[in-house]
Amino acid sequence: MSAVTTIALRPDYEITRVVRGGWQLAGGHGKIGREDAIDALVAAWEAGVTTFDCADIYTGVEELIGAFRGRIGSEAARTIKVHTKFVPDLAVLASIDKAYVEAIVDRSLRRLGMQRLDLVQLHWWNYAIPGLIDTIRRLDELKRAGKIRHLGLTNFDAAHLAEVVAAGVEIVSVQAQYSVLDSRPENGLAALCADHGVWLFCYGSVAGGFLGDRWLGAPEPSPPLENRSLVKYKLIIDDFGGWGLFQELLRVLRRVADRHGADIATVASRWVLDKPRAAAVIVGARNRAHAADNARVTSLDLEDADREEIAAVIARRRGPLGDVYDLERDMTGRHGSIMHYDNNAKS
Numbered sequence: 219m220s221a222v223t224t225i226a227l228r229p230d231y232e233i234t235r236v237v238r239g240g241w242q243l244a245g246g247h248g249k250i251g252r253e254d255a256i257d258a259l260v261a262a263w264e265a266g267v268t269t270f271d272c273a274d275i276y277t278g279v280e281e282l283i284g285a286f287r288g289r290i291g292s293e294a295a296r297t298i299k300v301h302t303k304f305v306p307d308l309a310v311l312a313s314i315d316k317a318y319v320e321a322i323v324d325r326s327l328r329r330l331g332m333q334r335l336d337l338v339q340l341h342w343w344n345y346a347i348p349g350l351i352d353t354i355r356r357l358d359e360l361k362r363a364g365k366i367r368h369l370g371l372t373n374f375d376a377a378h379l380a381e382v383v384a385a386g387v388e389i390v391s392v393q394a395q396y397s398v399l400d401s402r403p404e405n406g407l408a409a410l411c412a413d414h415g416v417w418l419f420c421y422g423s424v425a426g427g428f429l430g431d432r433w434l435g436a437p438e439p440s441p442p443l444e445n446r447s448l449v450k451y452k453l454i455i456d457d458f459g460g461w462g463l464f465q466e467l468l469r470v471l472r473r474v475a476d477r478h479g480a481d482i483a484t485v486a487s488r489w490v491l492d493k494p495r496a497a498a499v500i501v502g503a504r505n506r507a508h509a510a511d512n513a514r515v516t517s518l519d520l521e522d523a524d525r526e527e528i529a530a531v532i533a534r535r536r537g538p539l540g541d542v543y544d545l546e547r548d549m550t551g552r553h554g555s556i557m558h559y560d561n562n563a564k565s
Contacts, residue, residue, distance in 0.1 A: 222266035223516035225497050227390050227417050231368060233269040233299050235491060235516050237419065238262040239502035240272035240279040259286040263298065265513035271500050273303035274322055275561035280329035287331055301337040302326050303372055304357060308559035311347040319356040323365055339370040339393055343559055345378055351385045358387050375541035376406035383414050391497065394542045396420035396490050397429065398467060398532060399458045402542050408495045417497035420490045425451040429486040434468045446556065453552055457537035467531045474524045487515045489528060
């Protein structure tokens with residue numbers, strides 16, 4: 219294994235600052251075989267990544283990570299951390315009870331082959347629907363019962379993180395989209411995290427692959443795009459300032475990468491990792507190809523001149539505006555209308 223930098227989120231809880239994401243293994247990015255998926259997880263582990271992210275709604279991914287843990291053996295499996303999520307369907311938010319919460323947690327335990335979940339991250343589709351605080355308290359009860367080690371949130375804005383903290387529930391982390399294209403965590407969430415000892419897990423640091431050498435100098439793609447991830451992040455590029463400004467950003471990232479013997483994706487992820495309260499970047503790959511590159515993120519040291527050059531382009535952005543996930547919560551808007559709101563029952 220290579221050395222991937224770690225960080226202690228709590229005195230008794232340490233993770234690698236690169237987290238292997240699981241969304242790309244759920245099938246929405248193209249067909250992938252079970253053995254190839256497990257092999258990709260093993261490749262990340264062999265590259266030094268010991269923290270893995272998944273979700274109850276990522277179809278088949280908890281089972282894949284469970285199989286991966288079995289593949290590497292019980293002794294090695296004890297050295298890795300697995301972060302999953304609790305994402306109740308929009309249709310059931312108003313009726314969630316204790317039995318429902320425990321059933322979903324028990325299902326994750328079975329799928330992963332674990333006695334206790336390392337981290338469960340709550341997502342709540344619609345803040346106007348009551349039950350959020352009751353649900354996080356029920357998860358907290360399962361934490362005290364020994365089924366969950368730590369609790370986190372995913373796609374929460376600053377106001378609702380504050381509401382959860384005020385309810386007396388200890389939150390270790392908030393997972394949020396964060397990249398050189400999308401700095402919405404800087405609009406209040408990161409500062410609140412600092413006030414309450416909460417860490418950011420940052421996904422989208424390479425914008426579904428758009429922040430990569432493949433797209434440097436490429437013409438603007440026309441729909442239909444290859445997968446839903448590209449659709450999602452193309453909307454972010456449009457909000458950022460359009461394809462022209464995006465290409466300027468890629469050229470700057472390429473110049474920075476050249477100075478460090480790196481690639482655009484590694485520079486983009488390192489930029490996020492250097493941000494206040496950013497504990498880790500969540501990166502994904504559907505095969506072995508990028509496992510080593512992902513692991514190198516923590517060994518790259520950007521200089522002040524690098525950051526200033528990148529900042530000069532970012533200063534000309536138009537958006538995206540608002541708090542974390544605000545745009546995606548508008549179910550009739552450009553961002554929200556592409557979301558799938560009822561995946562838990564299907565997973």
